[in-house]
Amino acid sequence: MSRQPVVVVVGRPNVGKSTLFNRLTRSRRALVHNLPGVTRDRIFGEAERLGGGMVTLVDTGGLLMEDEDTFVPLIRGQAESAIRDGDVVIFLLDGEAGPIPEDREISDYLRGLGVPVVPVVNKGDRKGVDLQALEFHRLGIGEPVVISAEHGTGMDLLWDALDLHLPPAGEVDEPEEENDDQIPVAVIGRPNVGKSSLINCLLGDERLLVTEISGTTRDAVDTVLEKDGVRYQFVDTAGIRRKGKTDRGPEVLSVVMARRYLERADLCLVVVDADEGITNQDAHVAGYAWEAGRAVILVINKWDLVKDRGLGRERLEDQAGQHLKFMRHSPRIYLSALNGRGVHKLFPAMQNLHQAYRRRTSTTNLNRILTEAWEARPPAMSGKRAPRLYYCSQVRHSPPHFVLFTNLPKSPHFSYMRYLENVLREALGLDGVPFRVIIRGRDR
Template identity: 40%
Template sequence: MINGVCAIVGRPNVGKSTIFNRIIGERKSIVEDTPGVTRDRIYGKVEWLTKEFRVIDTGGIQLADQPFQKEIEMQVEIAIEEADSIIFIVNGIEGVTRDDEHIAKMLIRSKKPVILAVNKIDDNHLLSNIYEFYSLGLGDPIAVSGVHGIGIGDMLDALVKTFPEKNRRDYEGITSFAFIGRPNVGKSSLVNAILNEERTIVSNIEGTTRDAIDTPFKYEGKEYVVIDTAGIRKRGKIYENIEKYSVLRAMSAIERSDVVCVVLDGETGIREQDKHVAGYAHEAGKGIIILYNKWDSVEKDSYTQIEIEKKIRNEFIYLGYAPILFVSALTKQRVHQILPLIDEVHDYSLMRIQTNVLNEVIMDAQLMTPPPTHNGKRLRIYYASQVGIAPPTFILFVNDPELLHFSYKRFLENKLREAFNFTGTTLRIIAREREK
């Protein structure tokens, strides 16, 4: 369960990406001693003091007229708007700057909780540098060092206390699903086609839907909730590729959904952003269906569907398990097939495999194709157990977890999919050393 969303903001070159990487425990954000390296928002998932939250790394804000500065500032505004809390990073060596004051005013206007982290306080003799930052009017500064990890725990302790007491998974026992995708691919139109009534705004203007709209409904006696994810509105003259940033609202809907429908536009075809957005649903371990919308607008012959399906599989290699449905929200072609497919995928994501049957499949796979050797050592799988659902999660007890190469993990996943029907659902395979 996600307890909150945090945005990391600050001017360029204060160490935002270093602190982001320190928090999430991996080098996911580019770190370079050059202002403006991080231009778009980058996301990570963090657990701290039993709380799970999303953290967003943002580009640096500055008053100087720099390339992409308007676009970066708008992305930061979007991140602030969507976040529950903010970590504001400042440079403890350089002191308060006009850019810091500009950002502080922006944060005060947002009325969001702000943790003021003074970075680059690498040893005690620099501690007195933090007092200057009281002038920003954002409360008590916290001394941190992104490079050395000093003060990061104190910063996160303060952060998790600011998260609202809310459950982002609101529909226990009811099948919930979301439509995600680029602006203007027909998400709201598909919602209306399923509901058979005009419950959400439909327009040709990109970004009409501002918020996630949750609509409970019944179909053939079964309860559902459809979550219509929001687009991002245009504010003045913006980056023409703004759609590639419009995933944050979709992420909250993904978290609250059992099944995610990735909507592709049959008129414009597949874009890079489609893969970017779908990747979050895959990483979240949700059931996934690919809907190729506006099928009525596509010029086609008897081979078109086969060719497009092949292209989708090539572009979305990591979604090889997801079923593809060619639909039209306008003519309602195959729309009636969406809910039964959602039920099917949801059921598969909740499936449990008997331990003895699971181990038969894993052991047969090892006998058929033994794991490759690495530095003279070979992986040995002693025992397998399913430890979770939604997504189905399996633990392999092995001689050395480091020997489970991703290619052999993929081989085992394929064997599990051959043996059991996991259509539309991610599988997670975790290796653990067997206790001696």
Template identity: 40%
Template sequence: MSLTLAIVGRPNVGKSTLFNRLVGKRLALVDDQPGVTRDLREGEARLGDLRFTVIDTAGLEEATDDSLQGRMRRLTERAVEMADVALFVIDARVGVSPADEVFADILRRKGGTVLLAANKAEGRAAEAGLLEAYALGLGEPLALSAEHGEGMAELAGMLRPLIEAAEEAAEVDETETDVEIDWDIEDGEELPDFAPTVKKPLKITVVGRPNAGKSTLINKIIGEERLLTGPEAGITRDSIALPFDWDGVPMRIFDTAGMRKRAKVVEKLEKLSVSDGLRAVKFAEVVVVLLDAEIPFEQQDLRIADLAEREGRAVVVAVNKWDIEPNKQEKLRDLREQFERLLPQLRGAPLVTVSAKTGRGLDRLQQAIMKAHSVWNRRVSTSQLNRWLTGMVEAHPPPAPQGKRIKLRYMTQAKTRPPGFVVMCSHPDKMPASYTRYLVNGLREDFDMPGTPVRLFLRSQSDANPFKGKTRSTPSRLRKHLGKGRADER
């Protein structure tokens, strides 16, 4: 993308609606109440034949202190500095407010390229506000309706010369944009299917309860204050995706809203935030479940970890705020014991202690993520599986419920991500769950697949004779010939 456009303005003027319109997807949360957006969200915008990067920002507030509104304002001002063009949006139905005048003056002093747009300009009710916008001194206002898509052609006309100028000025060397990854591949050997690339980065989602330190951890990982943080719980609302390179591996990390118990989630906006976080889990490859060292493994933490396992994602459990833990060895021993006891379905998954504030333990977290991703993509040959299955059956034969012996005949791996195996057997519906767990645990241990979800499917393979009960038919020409022979004998 050659040009970056930041959408700025007061709360509730329609910035997120315009962002969704430009990217062609409902990525940003939209609601009638002001102040929904708090973090910066990037997206790849399409406007006709134009391609550029668009940034959705938090609503500009007049606060300049260390309050939540003040931190949101500083984050938005940083987005303006990062972007090539700022699109200042006002509400045409409300008109120019004193806050609009203050922010327009700030944008003028920054000296960058600023475009003025009056949103919600459909109908006659917006005519007065559109005329008032001339007084801001930012040039001719563009009448828009992000909700209905009006004014998009005019916006494209304003952006086209800016994008063309940026493309001419940019000297892009494609050889430098490709990230080289050392996977210890010998000459002539193909790159593994699961190897992340720039076009297909490794997708990581960080989930947990509110105030566990998810945004702080991601800021420390990417090395910049990109996400809004603070002592208040529930700051993050959108699921924000951030591309970055971690020790030569292209990744895309998702920050999610804190997930509380369902009974406590009553507001519409929080329901939308949690739903957005659950969607991020479904699209992830590795899910980092972040716990608070002071109150780890609460019921909600267990539910979140179980959700990631049921969705078939690779799971890494990280315990945050380890820098303030006084008895580290004793606490770590208790954590491992609780992990094995409370989450048996994730037995063997990595458990890493980190400090999002100081950055300690991030190297171990990166190694745990890469290992979990590798195991998640593990493939075992059919010959190995069938030799293993024979040994497992000899060591512990399956039961014979109601006197019907269950025969395990053949096994193969049907899929990866997560590993899925199919066993052809007789009477699969009568196989006890305990024996299925016995096979799954054996797969984890013997083929080094700790912690990752393992799917085992039983399929019926009947040994009945397919010709049993069928009469053997004689071809018509043969019957005619045999009948003629019998007639000659007579």
């Protein structure tokens, strides 16, 4: 199987790398880049090419070539590692500030690595940036592409420039099947919501621990549990239970650790505190799971501390609607890891969700479902032309990606796309699964 192409985004701090990353990956919210230390690590996502097919996008920490900050060598090392693994580099520049000495140093640094580079001038919507962009020619790394990451202008030109250095776009590769008989699960949440208690409750009550196996991160240990013939691999439970690594601040740590666990999981249990309620930080951590393309179950722990269950449930549902709108279709389980009540509901929920996450739907069945939905509620006319659905197919699973071919790919309103997503979610049982519906144009 061919490797998915890798595009790496580098540049000075605060030139708009996170904004461009979110634009290309179509993230539903901004990444948490205002927490100290968070964007010092590489962030991975997936972006769809204009001609079809996917690339892995890597957002690196801001490059500073000369600085006394002790983090800078680490940031540069992370970025260089990503660059050497990539197929092409986006060197993002600040069009409003114009070229500065640090840009020259970074361009020299990139030339020394011998990798394909596409210089991209951001903030092209600001006054005078087009003229300023001409100055970036002097960096000697090629013709700059002018964009606005904030407003999305110039994205087609950017992809045209990237495609010159990428293999031809084709069908999306299927992910490798690993441990198909095992369900990898990450347990994440902000500090003190009961992650450790939940893991210990699952392991202690069942006493069906199979083995301790080495994880992929240093000093990490995964724990495998078998229940009713199904094996669950809880990712880096030793890391979850570690208590002494909060020197950098518990809020930052919860986000950084969550990202690490999610790289190796299919499912994610997002744990929140029923007594304290659902907070913005819960939304930040949960958002990483959703944007990473992981199936999510919302675990509302410490349910035993809520005295009025009726009012408590109403309050938590309101908070979930406010902070976790992107998870409105995810399963929610109220439990107490302290006394074990409700914990048994997790196992069938995880099994059902994992089956949906890996679900493959035949083209015949998919076309029947969407054709009926299209005919029952046709999209609005585009001028004098009626949008037509030619056919659709599933191009990927884990999570599912569906492609619809129409004569007017830019015509369907986002509300109509939401209608089609709801039809698929109900017909295929995809609650809690971050599937995607992609529209592409095709002549009859």
